[in-house]
Amino acid sequence: MIIQTPSKKILNKIITYTFLVGVAAILILPFLWIISTSLKGNESIFAIPPQWIPDKIHWDNYTNVFEKMPFFTYLRNSIFVSGMTIIGTLLSSSLVAYAFACLKWPGRNGVFIFVLATMMLPMQVTMIPLFVLFKNFGWLNTFKPLIVPAFFGGGAFNIFLLRHFFLTIPGELFDAARIDGCSEWRIYWNIVLPLAKPALATVAILTFMMTWNDFFGPLIYLSDKLKGTLALGLAMFVGQHQTEWGMLMAASVMMMIPMIVLFFLFQKYFIKGFMMSGIKG
């Protein structure tokens, strides 16, 4: 290896930090800009050159959001849909993953490959018949189309992720429990699930991100205004108040907050989940 002179080393470090800080600034500035806009009145929103810190802080952008849209109804709907979807996904994907990782049955590997293959399928192909199906069930304008499918399998990717984790649990643990006469249900519920908490947390967070931000599902299934989720409400809001930037950014900030808070609380699981989702199709 060629030995670097100390001055060259320092120069390299300076260059590295310049790039690091520069990129960080570019990626973070939009956040500061949005927050700043959300606290501005029109006089400073349309000021040129832009004001980063307004002369007068306008909290009324936030209170106006509550007046102009049923924010708390949307919030409640979003929490309900996300919560139920997470429960359904955790229960059913862990059960199915247990069948693939811990139980032996003829045809297991074939079925598993089939499960993986379904990840390739674009949702557009199933969307229209599903809409017709749920319409015939009388489920339009209810949360059922968004929630019920989660209880049936919980998504191929989550099954894949949990199976992967269950396989790392030493097999002797299962054998010991079985010899002691422990039923598979109890092994699943009392041994595997508690051990798999980190993996379950990853699945829960990925599911939350998906449902909290899901726009397409609510768009086609929920036409009643008061049935909407936050994503749907915000999209309507964008259509109606396109020029009221202060209020629009305040609404965006409020929808962003849960995700940012969650990210800082559960960074580890986020990163794991997002890295794993690279395998997702």
Added chain:
Amino acid sequence: MKSIDNLKSFWKSPLRRNQAMLGYLFVSPWVLGFLLFGLYPIIMSLYYSLCQYDVLRIPQFIGLGNYRELLFKDPYFWKSTWNTVYYTFLRTPLVILGSLMLAVLVNNAVKGIRFFRTIYFIPSIITGVVLSSIWLWMLNPQYGLINTTLAFFGIQGPLWLQSPEWSKPSIIIMSLWSIGGGRMLVFLAALQGIPQQMYEVVDLDGGGWWNKFRHVTIPMVSPVIFLWTVLEIIFSFQVFTEAYVMTKGGPLNSTMFYNLYLYYKAFDDFSMGYASALAWLLLLFILIVTLIQFRVGRKLVYYEGEKA
């Protein structure tokens, strides 16, 4: 024959039989879900695509009529396909290259690097409607952050989303905000798996950073680049929310992406048969592109342990 014998003896053991029955029981939620929410809709979708269907009346079988009209009579089909192809093939190399460069940057073992990785990751958790609403303002031609910054340097920025030429690049620029997400971390993990000696060999040969990047880094991470290229192309084909929220397909249909057109056909016009035909062409298109990629990928990608 042997496997059948194995299967027979399998079913003779009560313990194993018990476990197999439970296996089927445990996997049954997925099977039911697949039959009802997967297989049935796929078959129906193929059937609808051969019908005229508006949900209110029963489907009228018209054979390949929808496909014929799509391919030979519908200018919007070609326009939306072109928009989607343009978006996909401009965006994919940019996000892949961007995340790879960022990964190289955060692979530097300097103090505080974890902090920078966290900072870079944050934008990627903002998606969908919120992302669109934020960038609608960022890209505002008069008062947005981008154009006021450009104006500061004396550059007159374009009209971005309001210009037919710049609307697609605008959405691509917006999606570049999240290059520091999962993709970057996967590249980082791949970079960290490259043995240091390989770079030292380049040093000995007197090669600079470019040779290291070109002859060590790129070949070593090529499997990951390949995988992500396949995924990003599939994701990009399905772009919808950004265009729906920000432009509704305008101006002059310049952001009328394939999925947006499909949505309008299905849920504004209630031409469910026609939209189903669109969905099937999309599926076909994704399959073909993926197959081609795997063909080409076999030649370009370097897998360690493979014979030269």
